[in-house]
Amino acid sequence: AQSVTQLGSHVSVSEGALVLLRCNYSSSVPPYLFWYVQYPNQGLQLLLKYTSAATLVKGINGFEAEFKKSETSFHLTKPSAHMSDAAEYFCAVTVDYKLSFGAGTTVTVRA
Amino acid sequence: DTAVSQTPKYLVTQMGNDKSIKCEQNLGHDTMYWYKQDSKKFLKIMFSYNNKELIINETVPNRFSPKSPDKAHLNLHINSLELGDSAVYFCASSQESSGANVLTFGAGSRLTVL
Numbered sequence: 001a002q003s004v005t006q007l008g009s010h011v012s013v014s015e016g017a018l019v020l021l022r023c024n025y026s027s028s029v030p031p032y033l034f035w036y037v038q039y040p041n042q043g044l045q046l047l048l049k050y051t052s053a054a055t056l057v058k059g060i061n062g063f064e065a066e067f068k069k070s071e072t073s074f075h076l077t078k079p080s081a082h083m084s085d086a087a088e089y090f091c092a093v094t095v096d097y098k099l100s101f102g103a104g105t106t107v108t109v110r111a
Numbered sequence: 112d113t114a115v116s117q118t119p120k121y122l123v124t125q126m127g128n129d130k131s132i133k134c135e136q137n138l139g140h141d142t143m144y145w146y147k148q149d150s151k152k153f154l155k156i157m158f159s160y161n162n163k164e165l166i167i168n169e170t171v172p173n174r175f176s177p178k179s180p181d182k183a184h185l186n187l188h189i190n191s192l193e194l195g196d197s198a199v200y201f202c203a204s205s206q207e208s209s210g211a212n213v214l215t216f217g218a219g220s221r222l223t224v225l
Contacts, residue, residue, distance in 0.1 A: 032210045043115070043201055043216030044154075051211045088152055094210035098167055101154040 004033075004074075004091045006102035014110045019063075019078040021105050023091030026072065032094040033074045035065055036101075039087045047089075050074060061085070081109050114138050115217040117202050123223045124192060131188045132220045134202030140215070142166075142208045143185040145177060146201040148219070154201070160185055161208045189222075197224045 007022040025031055032051055036044040048059025055067045061084075065076045074091060086109045091102040115136045124130055136143060144167075145157040159167035160179040174190045189196060199219045205212040 034213070038152075041218075043203075043218045044214075045216065046213050049211070049213060090154065097208055097210050098156050098159070099214060100156070104152045104154075106152075 003095070003100060004093045004102040006089075006091050006105050008105055009103065010106045010108070012108045012110060013081045015083055016080050019076075019081045019085060019107065021076040021089050021091075021107070023065075023074045023076065023102060024072050025074060025091075025093050027093065033065075033067065034092040034094075034099070035059065035063070035074075035076050036090045036092060037087050038090065038104075044090065047076070081107075083109050083111065085109055112137060113217075115202055115204055115215050117200075117217040117220045119220060120218065121221050121223075123225065125225055126192055126194060128192050129188070129190045130192060130222070131186055132200055132202075132222070134185045134187070134217060136183055136202075136204040136215070138204055138215060140204040140206050141182055142205045142212070143179065143182070144203040144205075144214065145185065145187050146203060146216075148199040148201060150198070158185075158187075159208065166208060192222075192224045194224050197222055 004025045034049045035047040038044045048057045050067045058064045063078045089105045117134045142161045144159045148154050158177040163179045176188045179185045199221045201219050202217040203214040205214050
């Protein structure tokens with residue numbers, strides 16, 4: 001069965017620093033992969049998705065993710081963190097038409 | 112206009128009670144979902160309906176019963192509430208049920224069982 005593992009339940013970065021959130025998937029076939037963000041007391045919203053069209057995927061708010069088949073990874077990055085990026089980030093993969101989420105990574109941004 | 116709206120936003124109730132959460136989407140999507148987010152923020156799918164038909168029914172106690180009167184609405188009824196049912200319940204919708212579809216989530220309904 002396909003699943004995702006997010007490495008690091010909590011990431012703290014300084015404002016202006018690189019944000020790197022790690023996600024590895026297990027799949028025997030090309031997967032559909034997603035990153036969602038959850039701001040405090042809100043529902044999830046899509047940051048970006050990979051559907052095999054391009055390995056580097058650009059999303060909203062300056063985020064991007066690179067699909068690396070050899071590493072079974074789909075890490076999320078943003079070159080320069082902003083205070084408004086403080087949130088919970090979820091990597092997800094489609095399993096039998098069901099969206100299955102990783103455990104989430106909490107991002108805090110220090111001024 | 113809110114795309115996926117859930118009511119109520121907060122629900123506090125006693126063990127053993129029965130409660131319902133309602134969800135409506137105005138996106139014209141064919142598929143709707145219920146997800147449960149526990150206190151550790153782990154998200155797990157519970158149910159999915161496509162055009163009023165149940166297509167996903169995870170291992171959920173049969174105290175939980177979804178109902179979809181039409182494709183724009185998906186309600187969740189919970190009987191005999193237990194402490195472990197305390198969680199945030201998210202409704203979501205998507206254009207269709209294929210794997211590449213993006214889900215649009217509601218703001219969540221926080222259920223607290225005392």
